[in-house]
Amino acid sequence: MKPFPLPKQKNLRADCAWVIFQILEHGKSSRECLERVQRRHNARDNAWIQEMSLGVMRKLPLLQHWLRSLLDRPLKGNKKIIEHLILLGLYQLQFSRVSHHAAVGETVAAASYLNSAALKGLVNAVLRNFQRESLAEKPIDNEIIKSGLPKWLFKAIENAYELDADAVREATNSIAPIWLRVNQTQISFDAYCSLLDNANIEYERSIAHKEAVILKKREDITALPGFEKGFFAVQDGAAQLAAHYLEVKEGERVLDCCAAPGGKTGHIAELTPALGYLLALDADASRLERVKENMTRLKHNVDIKQGDAATPADWWDGKLFDKILLDAPCSATGVIRRHPDIRWLRKSTDIDNLARLQRQILDALWGLLKPGGTLLYATCSILPKENRLQIKSFLQDTADAKLVALTKTETNDKPGRQILPGEEQMDGFYYARLIKSH
Template sequence: MNLRGCSAQILGHVLNDGQSLTAALEHGLAKLKDSKDRAFVQALCFGVIRHFYALDFMLSRLLSKPLKQKDGDIKALLLIGLYQLQHMRVKSHAAVSETVAATSHKPWAKSLVNAILRQYLRDAETLQQACTGDSQARHNHPDWIVDLLKHDWPEHYEKILHANDQAPPMALRVNLQQGSRAAYLDELTAQGIAALPVDCCETAIRLDQALAVEQLPAFTQGRVSVQDTAAQLAAELLDAQPGQQVLDLCAAPGGKTAAILERQPALAGLLAVDVDQQRLQRVTDNLQRLNLHAETLAADACQPASWANNRQFDRILLDAPCSGFGVIRRHPDIKLLRRADDIVVLQALQAKILAKAWQLLKPGGILLYATCSVLKQENEAQIAAFLAEHADASEIRIDAHWGTARPHGRQIITGDRQMDGFYYAKLHKAA
């Protein structure tokens, strides 16, 4: 199988059909058995999506006229070719010849792809320089996202944009119920896996290089999980105590659910709720691997009357649906698939879920609001509006050595301490 052709099919589902890169890869990689082939295809797809705006700008300069919509597969191959030549260590003659070979299903495109890629090799410096004169190509983000980030973070937006285009580090969460972080670091060292502890989170380890989970010591036994450090902070902030009832809203894929249970095994119960039954299955799968137990429920967080049965909880984690602007480096297709008017819709949804969740919190209880966003309107502005409308709510200040204190809550900017962009606010309900 031609790996460039396979990559083009996957990219076509994202660029032409609006499918998420995660879903497209899951389907496309299933056809490949060799782990090196899978890794190469994944690197191509992530790379093209991550650098799409610059690559697309250069391609538009190289083509004498735009390709027809029905030839989106050829456009994907051209982007793949350009990405290899600019960003990968593939030898240029191999990158050109293998990409050309992937056009066998459309013989007319062979000469076009060959000519475009060879022209790029001749004019690479000029084309790359031209990118600096185009806003979207220079920032490698759509202008509307740049404008939002620049408005919220005028001193940091360029850092955020740069971090979004980098491959994220691989972070691990050590299950302290099965042994110490120091002991697990020793196990990694014994296997020649370079890693360091993360000082702002007692469970976090950051690997020097990403690897397959099958290579991690005792992964299948639940000794460790893959989770970004920023997301690991949720369990510590929630601070669930023995005998308490905990609700995890919008819980899938379950990393925070598991972290809460690992940190506090003596809970009276934990209910993990998510609206998506398929994604909820991932919560169940994660808990099974870790030998942890929670009640899971596919239900709409906006309609607790239909499922809560008058239950109330001592602790609630609301990992609110959001733009995902703090995890673009992990999900670069957000730059292509998200739309400006989505943000207003998400804001309204966040406010609704937060108000409904508050009704489920016991007096004296704590609700932790979290997003993987860096947009103020989804974060500190959302909390300010909630506090203004709920006299029984007060904010618990988060004092920490990570992130930045905001008028409400605490914000992690993408790339700070190599973490994802994340926001937390801790709310107390009057007794």
């Protein structure tokens, strides 16, 4: 399908429909699309665009079910974007606080900004018929549609979690809280909490994460106390476990692989300021810019290199590492509640490809680890093929690799810790800690 350009004149709903269209028809990430659109709007409108577009991602199968019953035939060509505008209208009517009058009237008007003034009557008729026919009240017996997930992921969760599958799917559709990690090289934890108290920002402390606070409502991150001074980083509680599990000691050489945007890199530096050397590696040059920005803001001095983790000969200096963190490329199925577009950007065929890449990187990095050194394998996935089965296979094939359990229930047959979405308010994550025998 030909790209549809961003509307020349800004309009709240037209721009939001453009974001939805780019994600679903062109496979763009919500972050990339929102960045383009949000340059044109104020903070309040930007928050609305983000809430609505990501809301459509969460409810897409149901919205499409309604749309199919309301449209005589699909729209094609450069009119296809109007289907996405209608999806936005349906979402407003059923799931938002927008008044029904505004949801219909303003959505109809937005068609003109999408070069489709001639279809305003169609948009109006579809939204009015949705209300008139009370479609939202009619029962749906299709569990996949009600789940808000693509069929392949619905079944993958069913196969992996069986009796717990419904709870995993429900948590996957929830909205994730914002976690902050206090940078205690710049300010004490209690002092930062006092800043939040003085700014009347509601939060709670995490019992299991001594550097973390969880905000009770969404906030403008850059407006929080101490942002410019590097007093904190935004990092989910599950991701905050990585630096603790790695157990870096003074003077050690550490590799943080696939490091962008640098959250775990910063945490390692904060927990062990006297470490010997810390290298943040990532293959994506544009994402490394974010690592540099974050390390500058947090005031951490680390080495940052662009390089493919699967081909160390291109970037490695030949000196072995004491500790390696491999935050492996993965399906990101554990963070769908935070990035709901992922469910539509990922395909079932991606999982096998990712598993092969993960194993390739594991094999390549193992040779960079000192005898007695530790490699921490991490993903933000909830799928066994990328996690437990991946590490089980690696242990079977790698004579000098030994599992060091993170939990009391781990075995070589069922290695690692699988965190599920919503567990202790955390994202879905997987960790396995391996040591290289002498």
